[in-house]
Amino acid sequence: HMISKYLSAPSTLAIVIAIVLIIVSLVHNDDWEPEDKTTVGVEPGTTVFDFLQSLSSIVFAYQGQSIFMELMSEMKKPKEFTKSINVAYLLMVIVYAATVIIAYGFEGNAVEGFLPDSLSVGKAKTAVGVLVVFHVMVAYLIAIQPFHMWLHSTFFPKTFNSSSCQGRTHWFCITVCYIIFAWVIVNLIPFFGDLQALIGSTLGAPIVFGWPSLFYLLVVREKAIKNANSNHDEETAAAGSSKKSEIGRAHV
Numbered sequence: 001h002m003i004s005k006y007l008s009a010p011s012t013l014a015i016v017i018a019i020v021l022i023i024v025s026l027v028h029n030d031d032w033e034p035e036d037k038t039t040v041g042v043e044p045g046t047t048v049f050d051f052l053q054s055l056s057s058i059v060f061a062y063q064g065q066s067i068f069m070e071l072m073s074e075m076k077k078p079k080e081f082t083k084s085i086n087v088a089y090l091l092m093v094i095v096y097a098a099t100v101i102i103a104y105g106f107e108g109n110a111v112e113g114f115l116p117d118s119l120s121v122g123k124a125k126t127a128v129g130v131l132v133v134f135h136v137m138v139a140y141l142i143a144i145q146p147f148h149m150w151l152h153s154t155f156f157p158k159t160f161n162s163s164s165c166q167g168r169t170h171w172f173c174i175t176v177c178y179i180i181f182a183w184v185i186v187n188l189i190p191f192f193g194d195l196q197a198l199i200g201s202t203l204g205a206p207i208v209f210g211w212p213s214l215f216y217l218l219v220v221r222e223k224a225i226k227n228a229n230s231n232h233d234e235e236t237a238a239a240g241s242s243k244k245s246e247i248g249r250a251h252v
Contacts, residue, residue, distance in 0.1 A: 011138035018131040019099055022115050025124045026106045043109070056201040061096060062089070063204050065211045070146045148175055 042051070072081045103111050103118065112118040116132060119125040151174050153160040159167035186192050 007138045011135050014131040015135040018128045021124050021128050023102050025119050060200045060204045063208050065207050
């Protein structure tokens with residue numbers, strides 16, 4: 001709740017400003033040359049692996065299902081989650097499409113995979129870097145919460161979800177230690193970027209397309225079991241009431 005209340009809006013504003021700065025910088029790029037910049041359709045020479053790599057990047061960009069349950073549980077009105085997620089994805093499609101079309105339209109094949117790298121060194125690039133770092137930090141705080149909560153419940157179950165001083169201390173130790181651990185791993189493994197891309201490509205599609213279907217089937221199954229138990233209880237109660245009536249008539 002604290003993150004959503006104080007950091008979500010500034011984080012969203014930061015990434016919006018960063019995108020605007022990138023687009024404006026690309027549009028006003030004095031080095032832009034129109035010839036042989038863009039290709040309509042699939043670029044000649046594109047292999048199946050190139051296509052799948054690009055497709056996996058698109059899928060990864062829309063991945064968020066792994067945090068949906070946590071977001072829903074933190075909402076004051078969880079039933080409104082469907083509306084909020086529909087609006088969020090609609091805005092994502094618009095922003096992603098506009099950014100990609102403009103960036104590729106002006107830079108073509110020379111556009112960098114990480115858009116800020118397409119900017120010339122200067123104040124705009126520095127500002128974009130600061131804004132993106134802030135946005136990533138907030139996104140990390142939100143995305144890592146379920147895992148930190150699991151660590152807390154595993155190592156310090158007595159203070160889990162506790163607002164006491166001890167509970168806050170345990171939570172601080174877990175979060176700080178994990179950030180240090182992650183930093184060490186990132187800098188220790190020389191091929192960490194490739195490893196991260198492999199994990200994202202392998203797990204991204206199952207999470208995006210598989211988890212929602214799985215959750216739906218589990219909810220339907222749970223409702224079916226509850227309905228079956230409810231019907232069974234009603235039949236048992238009706239049978240008991242009928243038997244009592246028959247016994248009563250027999251005594252009369």
